[in-house]
Amino acid sequence: xxxxxxxxxxxxxxxxxxxxxxxxxxxxxxxxxxxxxxxxxxxxxxxxxxxxxxxxxxxxxxxxxxxxxxxxxxxxxxxxxxxxxxxxxxxxxxxxxxxxxxxxxxxxxxxxxxxxxxxxxxxxxxxxxxxxxxxxxxxxxxxxxxxxxxxxxxxxxxxxxxxxxxxxxxxxxxxxxxxxxxxxxxxxxxxxxxxxxxxxxxxxxxxxxxxxxxxxxxxxxxxxxxxxxxxxxxxxxxxxxxxxxxxxxxxxxxxxxxxxxxxxxxxxxxxxxxxxxxxxxxxxxxxxxxxxxxxxxxxxxxxxxxxxxxxxxxxxxxxxxxxxxxxxxxxxxxxxxxxxxxxxxxxxxxxxxxxxxxxxxxxxxxxxxxxxxxxxxxxxxxxxxxxxxxxxxxxxxxxxxxxxxxxxxxxxxxxxxxxxxxxxxxxxxxxxxxxxxxxxxxxxxxxxxxxxxxxxxxxxxxxxxxxxxxxxxxxxxxxxxxxxxxxxxxxxxxxxxxxxxxxxxxxxxxxxxxxxxxxxxxxxxxxxxxxx
Ligand code: FE
Ligand code: CA
Numbered sequence: 001x002x003x004x005x006x007x008x009x010x011x012x013x014x015x016x017x018x019x020x021x022x023x024x025x026x027x028x029x030x031x032x033x034x035x036x037x038x039x040x041x042x043x044x045x046x047x048x049x050x051x052x053x054x055x056x057x058x059x060x061x062x063x064x065x066x067x068x069x070x071x072x073x074x075x076x077x078x079x080x081x082x083x084x085x086x087x088x089x090x091x092x093x094x095x096x097x098x099x100x101x102x103x104x105x106x107x108x109x110x111x112x113x114x115x116x117x118x119x120x121x122x123x124x125x126x127x128x129x130x131x132x133x134x135x136x137x138x139x140x141x142x143x144x145x146x147x148x149x150x151x152x153x154x155x156x157x158x159x160x161x162x163x164x165x166x167x168x169x170x171x172x173x174x175x176x177x178x179x180x181x182x183x184x185x186x187x188x189x190x191x192x193x194x195x196x197x198x199x200x201x202x203x204x205x206x207x208x209x210x211x212x213x214x215x216x217x218x219x220x221x222x223x224x225x226x227x228x229x230x231x232x233x234x235x236x237x238x239x240x241x242x243x244x245x246x247x248x249x250x251x252x253x254x255x256x257x258x259x260x261x262x263x264x265x266x267x268x269x270x271x272x273x274x275x276x277x278x279x280x281x282x283x284x285x286x287x288x289x290x291x292x293x294x295x296x297x298x299x300x301x302x303x304x305x306x307x308x309x310x311x312x313x314x315x316x317x318x319x320x321x322x323x324x325x326x327x328x329x330x331x332x333x334x335x336x337x338x339x340x341x342x343x344x345x346x347x348x349x350x351x352x353x354x355x356x357x358x359x360x361x362x363x364x365x366x367x368x369x370x371x372x373x374x375x376x377x378x379x380x381x382x383x384x385x386x387x388x389x390x391x392x393x394x395x396x397x398x399x400x401x402x403x404x405x406x407x408x409x410x411x412x413x414x415x416x417x418x419x420x421x422x423x424x425x426x427x428x429x430x431x432x433x434x435x436x437x438x439x440x441x442x443x444x445x446x447x448x449x450x451x452x453x454x455x456x457x458x459x460x461x462x463x464x465x466x467x468x469x470x471x472x473x474x475x476x477x478x479x480x481x482x483x484x485x486x487x488x489x490x491x492x493x494x495x496x497x498x499x500x501x502x503x504x505x506x507x508x509x510x511x512x513x514x515x516x517x518x519x520x521x522x523x524x525x526x527x528x529x530x531x532x
Contacts, residue, residue, distance in 0.1 A: 048092035048115040053144040057082035060231065061240035062141060064153035064247040065291030066309065067194060069133040072153050072247060074099070075291035076141040078122040080231065086144075092117045095124050096142035099131075103138045103150055116143075121227055123288045133158040134312075151244045154193050157312035162368065162494055166311045167191060168246075170373070171455050171487035172198040172253070172424025174233070177211040179456030179485065179507030181238035186504065186514040187487050188241035195246050196317075198424030199253025199375050200457065201286070202229050212459070212508045221278055226285035234289060243291075250290050251305050251319050253375040253425055257282040260395055264301075265328040276301040279324075306354050308361055315492050316367035318358055320374035325351025329399050335383070335391040342394070348403035349376070355403070359410045368494055368524070369418045370411070375425045378404065378449050379432035379478065383471040396426075408434060412446040418524060420497060422490075423451035427458045428468055428483035429501050431520050433528040441476045445527045450499045450520070452488040456507045461485055479529055482517055497522040498532055 051057075059082070063075040074097060083089045092115045101107040110131075116122035124141070131137065134157040141148040157163045169192050174181065187195065204226075206219040220226045233239060242248075254260050257279050260267040266275045283298035296305055306321045327347040331339040341347070348355065362370065372378075376396040385391045392398040411419035411434075421434065430451040437443035453461070465483040472478060486503040499520045506512040519532030 048094045051083070051086045051088040051093045051144050053082050053086050053146055055079075055082045055085055057086075057143045057146050058141065058148035060234040060289075061243055062139065062148050062151040063243040063291040064139065064151055066249060066293050066307075067154060067156040067247045068309070069156045069158045070131050071127060071129045072131065072137070072155055073291040073293055074124070074126040074128060074139050074141075074151075074153070076116070076124045076148055077234075077289065078116045078143055080121070080227070083122060090118055093122060093143060097124075097126060098140055098142075099128065100138045103152065105138065105140070105150075109137070121285075121288045125292065125294065127293060131155050133161070134163060149240070149244060153247045156310065157314070159310055159312060161312045162314050163312050165491055165493045166193055166315055167489070167491045168194040168196055169487050169489045170196040170198060170422050170424075170450075170452050172375075172452060173200040173255075173427055173454030173457040174239070175200070175203045175454070175457040176215055176233055176236075177203075177208060177213050178459050179212050180510045180512075181236050181242075181455065182507055182510065182512040183455045183486050183502075183504045183514070184236075184242040185238040186502065188238070188245040190245075190489055190502075192246050192489065193311075195242060195248045196319075196373050196422065197248055197250045198373060198422065198452070199251055200255040200424065200454070201250065201252070201290070202226075202233050203255045203457070204229070204258055204282070205255075221281070223281040223284055226282050227288070230285055230289040248291060249309060249317070249319060249373070250292070251321060251373065251375070252283075252286060252303075252323060254323055256286050257323070260329065261323060262326045262328045263324065306357065310367065311492075313367055314494065315369045315371060316361070316365055317371050317373055318361060320350065320358070320372055321354065322349040322375045325349075325354055327400070329394040331394055331399075334393055334395060335385060336394055337385075337389045337391055342392075342399065343402065345402040347400055349397065349400050350403065350407075355406070358407075362410050362413065362416050365416050367417070369420060369492055369497060370416055372407075372411075372419070372421045374421065374423060377423055377426050377430065377451055378407075378421050379430065379434060379451075380438035380475060381471055382438075382474045383467070384474070408436065408446050412436065412444070418497070418522070419447035419527070420522065421447055421449040422488075423449060424454075426451060427454040427461070428465065429453045429481065429486075429488075429517065430478060431480035431499070431529050433477045433479065435477055438475075438477060448497075448522050448527050448529050450488060450490075450529075452501075453483065453486055455487065456485060458483075458485075460506055460508050480518060480520065484517075486514070486517070495524050499529070500532075 057078040096113045099110040204220045264272040279301040283303040326349045330341040432449040434447040489500045501517040504512040520529035521532040
C-alpha cells in the first residue's frame with residue numbers, strides 16, 4: 001500500500017470510527033492525539049478496512065487494568081457474533097478509542113485508533129503511557145458506528161509519593177452456574193481505586209442441572225471452548241459493571257485451566273502433553289479476555305502472570321502465580337496425613353524463578369506496606385479426619401511447608417515493612433496471624449493474612465461450614481471465620497490497613513442485599529489484625 005493511499009484510507013477510517021467529525025479545534029485541544037494517530041499508524045502498519053456492524057460489537061463491555069503511575073491498559077473485544085454477521089471474522093478490524101477527564105467526554109485528553117486482530121480473538125489491549133499519576137480517567141471505544149460503554153479507570157500514584165490512602169477490593173471464584181454476580185454489582189458501587197481478582201475467574205467444568213444458572217456447555221479443552229466460556233461470563237451485566245467501575249489486577253488460580261492442576265500435572269488422567277496444550281488454550285483465552293499488559297501475553301503453555309505493582313511509597317503489591325510453576329500436590333489426596341514427599345524442601349508453589357524474583361523484590365522493598373496477592377491459604381489449617389488422624393489440605397501452602405517457611409522468613413526480614421497476604425480459592429473468609437511457628441502461640445507473628453470468600457462458588461454457603469468450624473479449636477492463629485458469599489474492601493493509609501468483609505444475603509436468587517460482616521485493622525508495625 002502506498003503512503004498516499006494509506007493516508008487517504010486513514011482519513012476515511014477516522015470519520016468512520018467516530019460518531020462526530022473532528023474539527024481543527026478538536027485536534028488542537030486533544031494535542032497529543034494527533035501524534036498518537038501517527039504513531040499508531042506506524043505500529044499497526046497497513047490499516048484494517050472498516051467493518052459495517054449490524055449488531056453491537058461491544059456486548060462484552062470494556063475493561064482497564066494494571067495501573068502504573070503514568071499508564072493503564074484499556075481493553076475491549078469485538079463480539080464474535082457481531083463480526084460474523086458483518087463478514088469480518090477473519091480479518092483485522094479498526095477500533096477507535098478516547099480517554100477523557102469526564103464521563104460525558106467533553107474534555108477528551110487522548111484519542112487514537114488501533115485494530116482488533118483475529119489472532120487474539122479481536123481483543124484490544126491498549127497500553128497507554130504518559131498519563132498523569134493518581135488520576136481518574138474515563139474511556140470508550142468505537143467500531144463502525146458503534147460506541148462502547150464507558151469505563152472509569154485510575155492511574156497509580158507516583159512511586160516517590162505517599163498518598164493519604166489507597167482503596168481497593170479483592171475477590172475471587174465466580175462460578176457462573178452457582179450464583180448471580182450480585183456481589184460484583186455491589187462491588188461496582190464501592191468507592192475504590194482498583195479491584196484485585198485472585199483467580200477462578202471462570203470455571204472449566206461441564207454444566208450441572210439444578211443450579212441457580214445454567215450454561216449447558218461441556219467441559220472446556222480447546223481455545224474455542226475457553227473463548228465461549230469467557231464470552232458467557234463476560235456477557236453478565238454485573239461483572240461488566242465491576243470492570244467499568246475501576247481498573248482490575250488479575251491473576252489465575254486452577255479453574256482458568258483445570259481443577260487443581262499443578263505445573264504440567266493434571267488432577268485426573270490427562271497426560272502432561274495434553275495438559276500443556278490445554279494450558280496454552282486456556283492462558284490465551286485468559287489473556288484475550290482480561291486487561292493485561294503485553295508482558296503477560298502467553299507463549300504456548302507459558303504465561304508470565306506474576307508481577308509487581310506499586311501504589312506510591314505506600315503499597316507494593318506482589319501478584320503471585322501458585323499454579324503454573326508448582327510441584328505436584330504431595331501425599332496423593334486433598335486432606336491427607338503427612339508423608340515423606342510432603343516435607344521435601346525442594347518442592348514448592350512458586351518455582352525457583354518466581355521465588356527468586358519475590359525475594360529480590362522484598363529485599364529491596366521501601367514501601368510502607370507489602371502485600372502478596374495470591375491464591376491459596378497460607379496459614380496452617382490443621383484438622384483431623386474421621387479416624388482421628390491429623391490431616392492437611394495438600395493443595396494449599398500446607399502442602400508445601402518448606403517453601404512456606406522460606407516465604408515467611410523473607411516476609412519477616414527487617415527491611416520488609418508491614419507484610420500482608422491476601423488470598424482467594426477457599427470460598428470462605430479467614431483472618432489469620434501468620435506465626436513463625438504455627439504450633440507455638442507465643443512465636444513471633446510475621447504477617448497478617450486476609451482470605452476472601454467466593455463471589456458465587458458454592459452457592460449461598462453458611463455462616464460457618466462444619467469443616468471450618470471443626471478446625472477452629474486446632475488453629476489458634478485464626479481470628480475470624482465465615483463462609484458466606486461476598487468480597488473484601490481494603491483501605492490502606494500510612495498508619496493502618498483496614499479490611500472490611502462485605503457479605504451478600506443471597507446469590508442463588510437475583511437482587512441480594514449487601515452488609516458488613518466485620519472490619520479488621522492492622523496498625524503500622526504491628527502484624528496481626530484487631531477488630532476495627
Ligand atoms: Fe474457586
Ligand atoms: Ca481454586
